[in-house]
Amino acid sequence: MIITLKQNAAAEEVSRLRGELEAQGFVIHPVEGTRYNILGLIGDTASLDARQIESLDFVDKVTRIQEPYKKANRKFHPDDSIINVGGVLIGGGHFAVMAGPCSVETPEQVLATAKACKEAGATILRGGAFKPRTSPYSFQGMGPEGLELLELAKKETGLPIVSEVMDISQLQYFDNVDMLQIGARNMQNFTLLKEVGKLNKPVLLKRGLSATYEEWLMAAEYIMSEGNEQVVLCERGIRTFETK
Known part of the structure; x- marks a missing residue:
């Protein structure tokens, strides 16, 4: 699952969300790009309500990754890797x-x-x-x-x-x-x-x-x-x- 954050997302709110997700056993991979800031979730995200996360003021959208590869997925890397x-x-x-x-x-x-x-x-x-x-x-x-x-x-x-x-x-x-x-x-x-x-x-x-x-x-x-x-x-x- 990919959580795309809004550009004006407050660090405190993002940190709180990360803490809640990590407490549920998910591994979080933050990616800071030139156009996007995202949180990549590794784990069984089937139980997560994407709509609830998407309703947060500082969240732009939530995308579920269907492919079995996660970190090698382009969705995890909006910007080109160098x-x-x-x-x-x-x-x-x-x-x-x-x-x-x-x-x-x-x-x-x-x-x-x-x-x-x-x-x-x-x-x-x-x-x-x-x-x-x-x-x-x-x-x-x-x-x-x-x-x-x-x-x-x-x-x-x-x-x-x-x-x-x-x-x-x-x-x-x-x-x-x-x-x-x-x-x-x-x-x-x-x-x-x-x-x-x-x-x-x-x-x-x-x-x-x-x-x-x-x-x-x-x-x-x-x-x-x-x-x-x-x-x-x-x-x-x-x-x-x-x-x-």
Whole structure:
């Protein structure tokens, strides 16, 4: 449920309403926008009388959210979200280009690629240190050493870095990575999503191999429900059952 407040709503009245709702077990997420101030309610709101709340002098309107995703819902974010990735802004009209090697392999390769990407206009360096592969015999990435090479390239070029994390055990190596990538195969790795949601770090969430939009947004909800609202959705297309 979304409670849209009037622009002249008194802080004391809003605080009183919040207290009453929280006493009933609802989690309140206030959002202050350039045009709207809202209270987002998380919980079973079926028992709430929307008309009674709407009758309050300082309330403009009450909107029930039908979709299962709440915090990832546009109704919760009337204004555009702007994500800061190491000083590079994404969203709200800001345009960012992420580029780099699919997998990190050598210091020379990473640095040369990083410099070429920056000269071509890229603003974020993307590189894979941990690589999910269809074949168990394919190169799986350099691991922590690969992240160290990306950090060196960052120092050399000034480009913030984004790299994929595949498991919660790997998060200990990502302290100096500016943005975490959740790959398509891990879009519904809910344990990983929850742990990433506890971090104060931007997340690039790729759409799963055959995920619907609702499933994709629910994956973002897992991250945001833990407190991290710095989520960037990455569309990659999906695979059907066709073989041609």
